[in-house]
Amino acid sequence: MARRIALVGVGKIARDQHVPALAASPEWELAATVSRNAGVEGVEGFRDLETFLDARPDVEVVSLCLPPVPRFAHAQAALEAGRHVMLEKPPGATLGEVAELERLAREAGVTLYTTWHSRMARAVEAARDWLSTRTVMCAHITWREDVRHWHPGQHWVFEPGGFGVFDPGINALSILTHILPEPVHVTSAELDIPANCFTPIAARLSFSGGISADFDWRQEGEQTWDMDFDTDDGQMSLRHGGNEIWIEGERVTGSDSIGGEYPALYARMAELVATGAREVDLAPMVHVADALMLGRRQVVAPFVP
Secondary structure (H helix, E strand, O other): OOOEEEEEEOOOOHHHHHHHHHHHHOOOEEEEEOOOOOOOOOEEEOOHHHHHHHHHHOEEEEEEEEOOHHHHHHHHHHHHOOOEEEEEOOOOOOOOOHHHHHHHHHHHHHEEEOHHHHHHHOOOHHHHHHOOOOOOOOEEEEOHHHHHHHHOOOOHHHOOOOOOOHHHHHHHHHHEEEEEEOOOOEEEEEEEOOOOOOOOEEEEEEOOOEEEEEEEEEEOOOOOEEEEEEEEOOOEEEEEHHOEEOOOOOEEEEEEOOOOOHHHHHHHHHHHHHHHHHHHHHHHHHHHHHHHHOEEEEEEOOOOO
16 A cells, blocks of 8 residues: 655656656655645645644655755654655755754654665666775766756755755765765865855865865756776776766666656655664765865856856
8 A cells, every 4th residue: 555645845856856756656645745836736735834744644754855944844843743754865954954853753763764866876786886896096076067957046056055066966975975885085175156156056076085076067058977986997987877887988787867766765765664764874965064164165257047
């Protein structure tokens, strides 16, 4: 029997990814939405979370698709009401917030899942297996997107807590922290911040272990989501956001489609709820926090998303 779930926040990512994934899943029934401005046809909608929690005690799981800043209060209310909670990435505006949510979930005996959709890309596990028996000598990440395509008119991404270019960059970091045989840490960062914004539109990071990253949110046309690793036993690359793996310049496996990531997240959430487990991984967010603390800031031309 499918479990009932509520979707809180019905914006672009919810419509593009969450709603189709839930509709195709035999494990979930989208039973309610919570949004001030939008809904899903045929699904009961509520304008605020408190009303939903009071009216639908039968919906035991909440998936939060809100921006990071307002997410904590909604997650807190849902956990305190005894609901299982699934968090879009990044899981919160600060590390401290997510640590508090983990404590609340543990005390309430419910599931909390900090999702990282790029880890579900088709070639990520193959890359992890390949690297597990090798030593990484150096690596470079190139993650360049067009913010106007993915977040059209969404000024919150450049406000405090909006993460700026780390909103997509954290996807690369989620893959990196999952596939590396040994952990690394940020050693330096350069941050390009538009004169009218609070968060960076581009960033260049250096890590221990000879790893570097180039994030930029101004790339028009074809998007670039690549990771290249030189090891003591050859070269391996991930393309299309972790959906293709290449060994020594030859494609081995994978697909250029990202269609399987969100269905895999919801399948994992079903497993966690069924077993009463929690999965809270803050490693990608730690790298972002460290980059923001170490980063040398450079003011660049104003930018309007």
